[in-house]
Amino acid sequence: MSSTHGNTIDFDSAKLKLSQGTTRSAPAKPAAGRPTPVAAVLQRLSHLLQTSLELERVLEMFFQELAHNLAVDGMEYRNDGRRFQTKFGQSATHRCSYRITHGGEYLGDLQFSRQKRFSEAQLEALETFIGSLLYPLRNAILYHEAVSSALNDSLTNTGNRLAFNQALDREVQLSIRHRTPLSLLVVDIDHFKQINDRFGHAYGDEALKAMASCTHHCLRSVDSLFRLGGEEFVVLLNNTDLTAAQIVAERIRRAIEEMQFEVDGQPISMTVSLGAVMRHPEETSRDLIDRCDKLMYQAKQAGRNQVML
Numbered sequence: 001m002s003s004t005h006g007n008t009i010d011f012d013s014a015k016l017k018l019s020q021g022t023t024r025s026a027p028a029k030p031a032a033g034r035p036t037p038v039a040a041v042l043q044r045l046s047h048l049l050q051t052s053l054e055l056e057r058v059l060e061m062f063f064q065e066l067a068h069n070l071a072v073d074g075m076e077y078r079n080d081g082r083r084f085q086t087k088f089g090q091s092a093t094h095r096c097s098y099r100i101t102h103g104g105e106y107l108g109d110l111q112f113s114r115q116k117r118f119s120e121a122q123l124e125a126l127e128t129f130i131g132s133l134l135y136p137l138r139n140a141i142l143y144h145e146a147v148s149s150a151l152n153d154s155l156t157n158t159g160n161r162l163a164f165n166q167a168l169d170r171e172v173q174l175s176i177r178h179r180t181p182l183s184l185l186v187v188d189i190d191h192f193k194q195i196n197d198r199f200g201h202a203y204g205d206e207a208l209k210a211m212a213s214c215t216h217h218c219l220r221s222v223d224s225l226f227r228l229g230g231e232e233f234v235v236l237l238n239n240t241d242l243t244a245a246q247i248v249a250e251r252i253r254r255a256i257e258e259m260q261f262e263v264d265g266q267p268i269s270m271t272v273s274l275g276a277v278m279r280h281p282e283e284t285s286r287d288l289i290d291r292c293d294k295l296m297y298q299a300k301q302a303g304r305n306q307v308m309l
C-alpha cells in the first residue's frame, strides 16, 4: 500500500520549525554536552550544504544525508518555472512531497520516497532537515540562474558563444575518452540582411527566433544548438559520425526551407547554408570550428541553401 503526504514549507515558518526542532530534540540536560542525533545531523547538514553553490550538488548532499539518516530511498526535485529537474536514488512506494516557498517565492517541489512508510517522527525530522536546506537551496537557485543567463542567448533562447566554447571543450574530451565520434554543424541564414532591410530589425529578430526553434525541432535531446552571433548558429552532435551529421544537416536545411513564417500575413522564405564536419583525431576545438566555418562559406559560394561536407 502506498502512502502520500503533501505539504508546503514556507521559508519563515520553516526557520521557526528548525529552531523548534532543535529545541525539541535536545535533551533537557545535554549529557556531557553531546547533541541528540537529529541536532547532530542538522548541524553537520547545515555546514555541508554551505560548501557548494551548485544546485545539483547541494541537492545530492541533502539526499545522501536523508538516505543515511532516514532511510530515504529516492528524492526528486522539480522547479517548473526554472525548468530544472533532478532525481537521486530509487523511487519507492511510500511518498511524501513538499512545495517549498519563501515569502510567496516558489523554490521548487521535493518528493521523497521510501520502501517503508514514514512514521510521524520521521516526517517531523524530515521537515526539520528541509528547514536547513532552504537557504542553501535559495542561494543555489540564484547562482544557477546567474550562470544560466550568462550562457544563454536571450533572443533565441539557445546557448551563446561562451556556452558553446565550454560545451565544445567538454564534448571533445568526452569523445576522446569514450572513443566516440563528434560532429559539428555551422548553420548560417542566407541573405539575412535583406530580411532586415525589407521588414525591419524587429521582424529580423522574429525570423532568428523562428529559425532557432525550427532547427531545435530537427535535433535529438542530446544535441545542442548555440548562437555564435548575428545569424550564425552551431550544432554540436555527440556520438555522431559524418554520415549521420550530413543527414541532420540536410534535415535542418529542408525544414528551414519549408518553414511557414509570416510577417503581417506575408510569407517570408528563408534558407540556410551549412558546413558539416566530424572531428579528426588530434584536431583541436579551434581547428574543428574553423574547418566547419570554411565549409559553410563554401556552401554560400556554391549558391547557398546547401550542405558542404
Ligand SMILES: Nc1nc2c(ncn2[C@@H]2O[C@H](COP(=O)(O)OP(=O)(O)OP(=O)(O)O)[C@@H](O)[C@H]2O)c(=O)[nH]1
Pocket: 155, 188, 189, 190, 191, 192, 193, 194, 196, 200, 201, 202, 203, 204, 205, 208, 229, 230, 231, 300, 304
Ligand atoms: N534582426 C537582427 N539582425 C541581426 C542580428 N545580428 C546581426 N544581424 C544582421 O544580420 C545581417 C547579416 O548580414 P551579412 O553578414 O551581410 O549576411 P547575409 O545578409 O545573411 O548574407 P550571406 O550570409 O552572405 O548569405 C546584418 O544585416 C546584421 O545587422 C540580430 O540580433 N537581429
